[in-house]
Amino acid sequence: MRHTAQSMSRKVMIIAALSGIAAFANLSPALAEEMAATVIEKGKAVAFDRKKGNCLACHAMDDGALPGNIAPPIVSMKLRYPDKAKLREQIWDASIRNPNTIMPPFGRHQLLSEEEIDNITEYVYTL
């Protein structure tokens, strides 16, 4: 139940996010919601995939089981990052903010594609 409620609110959120983008401006609300849900699901899948983001190795995140505790839990992302681009930058290359970070530079080292990073950003922004 909790999970469903959460992912519903996520969908609403991301619609809000996507509605700012011109390409989505003319979509019917139902279609927009579907696309947003897909983006979030894809983002979550890549974030949890051990061979991709593997964020749970270090971060407690969402309903991920047995997370590591190397890094701060991923919560309140909208409060932490009023500017979503900054969040994307953190995922793309964490060493910009902290040169000593252990967090892999997912974009700079091409561990993930630009689209995967977009999707993760959208997903993480709902947490």
Added chain:
Amino acid sequence: MNKLLTAALALGLLSAFTLPAQATPEEDLEKFQSFFHKRFPNTPKDDFINGVYSIDAASREQWESMEEFPPYELSIDKGKELFNTPFKNGKTYASCFENNGIGIAHRYPFFDTNAGEVITLELAINRCREANGEKPLKYKTGDIADISAYMHFTSRGETINIVIPDDPRALAAYERGKKNYFAKRGQMNVSCADCHIHNAGNMIRADLLGPGLGQTTHWPVYRSKWGGMGTLQRRYTGCNKQVRAKPYKAQSPEYRALEYFHSYMSNGLKSNGPGSRK
């Protein structure tokens, strides 16, 4: 609280740990060891030889019951037999080593000032074979791990005291190893130090990261994950691969330098190889 603390640690409180390039080995040693003594105040100083089990009571219990019937015992026996079996020319390994190879394993790796290079025990074993007309063994597992296990067994309880002789080449090898330990490498851009210094005691997913101090004292190791024995450099290979870094070749100058620095950092601890790990 715990989460906050972890976050604070992750955010740089600990990641400030460095060994400055201009520091002497003695200064590095003091700084390295006191870092772990402060970080894990409940671990007796001589217990770091037990790796991750020195900081984790839960897994230690399992490990101690495993050690009651040590899974490396067979390897010691086999190694002893190999060690005492004459080469085709009639000589044995004993002829290549000081004190016939007994109770000397803990002195490796050392810097050979004649040859100008770091000599690890496994390298010395293979050089001994070659000097006696035998083919070298593979480095990461198999007979070489058994022979090393036997030789280390005869060194148990000896105090480790790796020496950096007054020779610029020795210091250069040490510096090369030190640089390697702290260098971010691989697609994931992570260093040995990131995991085994800055995050020692933290969980990477379900694995507790063990302290860098004491990592070299108990090799070779029977590892459940391997289902057999492996040398220290086999472990280096695995840790490099974890972060998608291309491993160096076993016994390459890079890994020998790494082993030299890494072993020096455990000076003062007791030799306790071979070991077992999960």
